[in-house]
Amino acid sequence: MAVSGGVDSMVLLNMLSKMPELDLVVAHFDHGIRPSSTTDEAFVRTAVYRLGLVYESAVGGLGPNASEETARKARYDFLNLVKDKYGAIAIVTAHHQDDLIETAILNILRGTGPRGLVAMQKNKEIIRPLLGMSKKEIVSYAKAHKINWREDPTNQAQDYLRNYVRLNITPKLSAGQKKTVLGNIDKISQNHELKQQLTATLLQNISEAGLINRVKFSLLPQTVGNELIVHWLRDLGWRDFDRTEVNKINTLIKVGAVGNRHNLNKKLDLTLTKNEARIETVRFERT
Numbered sequence: 309m310a311v312s313g314g315v316d317s318m319v320l321l322n323m324l325s326k327m328p329e330l331d332l333v334v335a336h337f338d339h340g341i342r343p344s345s346t347t348d349e350a351f352v353r354t355a356v357y358r359l360g361l362v363y364e365s366a367v368g369g370l371g372p373n374a375s376e377e378t379a380r381k382a383r384y385d386f387l388n389l390v391k392d393k394y395g396a397i398a399i400v401t402a403h404h405q406d407d408l409i410e411t412a413i414l415n416i417l418r419g420t421g422p423r424g425l426v427a428m429q430k431n432k433e434i435i436r437p438l439l440g441m442s443k444k445e446i447v448s449y450a451k452a453h454k455i456n457w458r459e460d461p462t463n464q465a466q467d468y469l470r471n472y473v474r475l476n477i478t479p480k481l482s483a484g485q486k487k488t489v490l491g492n493i494d495k496i497s498q499n500h501e502l503k504q505q506l507t508a509t510l511l512q513n514i515s516e517a518g519l520i521n522r523v524k525f526s527l528l529p530q531t532v533g534n535e536l537i538v539h540w541l542r543d544l545g546w547r548d549f550d551r552t553e554v555n556k557i558n559t560l561i562k563v564g565a566v567g568n569r570h571n572l573n574k575k576l577d578l579t580l581t582k583n584e585a586r587i588e589t590v591r592f593e594r595t
Contacts, residue, residue, distance in 0.1 A: 309334050309400040310387055311356070313348040313458040316402035318355070319446050320438055322455050324400070325359045333362045335390045337383045340369035348458050355456075364390045376470060404438040404446055409481070409489050410473050417469070442486075507539045515540075519584040526562045533558045544587055546576060561585045 311317040311334050324330055336352045338345045349365055356363040368382045387399050514524040534554050560570050570578040579586045
């Protein structure tokens with residue numbers, strides 16, 4: 309379980325620590341973005357030891373100019389290391405209903421597709437027990453149960469897009485508007501689930517043993533081909549890619565020269581034969 313020391317994670321820690329059937333490992337990541345973060349770590353460590361739970365922590369040393377995406381990646385890299393170390397079944401985070409709405413708004417601003425709108429709900433590797441609670445309900449729970457927490461001053465920094473949305477957009481939504489947004493996210497989620505099933509079936513029809521049939525792929529519309537590539541890359545464990553890279557792979561599969569190895573990232577190459585395309589791991593990771 310990821311615990312930052314903020315009200316959300318401290319409330320979830322309080323709830324889950326009362327469930328003896330759970331074997332919890334608490335993980336705290338200090339991004340190293342602000343000097344006061346060491347105090348947060350001490351606060352979390354003290355709370356965890358009082359509960360008699362296993363505790364892991366790490367310092368990222370990212371510096372004050374780290375982007376939101378850099379901080380997020382470093383945090384989840386650490387959480388996955390802890391997960392693997394203890395053989396845990398999942399990572400648990402304290403994301404709540406307001407986070408779900410904020411993420412949807414953020415991804416709309418970034419021009420994401422349906423996957424970005426439902427990512428928080430559909431990621432099976434991360435459990436989010438508080439998605440049904442609003443921020444207001446979480447704070448009320450904390451006060452009612454006399455739970456202490458730490459406030460992160462960077463949450464007020466509006467140079468982070470998420471903070472801008474949190475401070476200037478989400479608070480202006482009425483309860484009815486929030487309900488409508490959540491309802492629409494659920495509808496998109498259901499449609500996305502069906503589309504994923506269809507995509508997986510179509511991918512099986514044009515691929516075999518990890519090889520994509522270039523002739524069959526070339527007959528697909530660009531958007532359908534892109535969906536297959538996204539599905540393919542995720543099956544291979546590559547998640548950090550963007551639309552430009554997907555379009556590039558689509559084009560290469562269709563018209564790329566036979567026999568060439570095309571570098572996709574530091575670890576993966578796309579290899580093309582006359583009839584097939586394969587993504588292969590490079591022998592030595594590029595620097």
